[in-house]
Amino acid sequence: MTEDFPDYLDVDYTDGEGESPEDYSTLDAKIEKAIEVTRRGLEQYENPAVMWTGGKDSTLTLYFIKEVARQFDLEVPPAVFIDHYQHFDEIHDFVEKWADEWDLEVIYARNEDVGEYVEEHGLEPGDDVPIEELNEQNRHHVRDLLEYEEDTFPFLLDTYVGNHLLKTVALNNALEEYDIDGVISGVRWDEQEARADETFFSPRHDPDIYPPHDRIQPILQFDEAAVWDAFWYVVVPETVEGYPEEGHVPQSYDDLPESISQEDIPISPKYFEGFRSLGSEISTERSEEEPAWLQDLDNTTERAGRAQDKEDLMERLRDLGYM
Secondary structure: OOOOOOOOOOOOOOOOOOOOHHHOOOHHHHHHHHHHHHHHHHHHOOOEEEEOOOOHHHHHHHHHHHHHHHHHOOOOOOEEEEOOOOOOHHHHHHHHHHHHHOOOOEEEEOOHHHHHHHHHOOOOOOOEEEHHHOOHHHHHHHHHHOOOOOOEEEOOOOOHHHHHHHHHHHHHHHHHHOOOOEEEOOOOOOOOHHHOOOOOEEEEOOOOOOOOEEEEOOOOOOOHHHHHHHHHHHHHHHHOOOOOOOOOOOOOHHHOOOOOOHHHOOOOHHHHOOOOOOOOOOOOOOOOOOOHHHOOOOOOOOOOOOOHHHHHOHHHHHHOOOO
């Protein structure tokens, strides 16, 4: 691990305590705080990395990182993409395209032990994986940390064991391999109850659970609507040549400005198709037909399209290192 972590840091772990999106009443206030947290994160940590799922929140976070790095002559850290083997194909395509477009280094974090067993035996999502066939690390997590007693677990992302092995273990292994001391992530207070008490700099220092590191969370103060406002009035106008400087909220694929296609915009096509949250191709469904930003964001649940097994266990999963 990074030597002397966290002694070399000067961050306030209480920043954001007791706050909510309502404490940042305008988009400008939200953006100003995001820039402040991002700059401090890039300056304070020796080996930071940004979590990038290809979704709107992590892509917005990546935008702030790129802008802050450019403005203050700082390095853009690598992006960690957790490949849990059940992504939509469009997510892989999106990440590859924009990593190339933005000249990003991408670290692909995978639980290769599980992945190799699945491939070798030709398993499909939902098929059972025998615990005894896993390596020592995975068996330890399943038996000792999760206290899971069954002989098998289903190869599904949005389950207790599947989520932990395919995402959290994969992430922790990447943190250790690349000696990452600061994980910049796009979690938000309003997204889930389990994240409502997070602070902008959040310690994860217990070596018995994960490689010691901090979470740096620049967009906690955004709600779902503000994320989309940031894209259509700031991110897209500033990054897409020919997009109206004053912003434009498209009503569909066909409502983009002339000569601009969806492929020109750093927003996953799944959002245009009606998905509001991007998880697993197996267990995530579109919310409605219209694009995500046009749906009733105030009176409907953002993650309703996801399997609720994992959602209901979020707090316990986060205690074990989940985002």
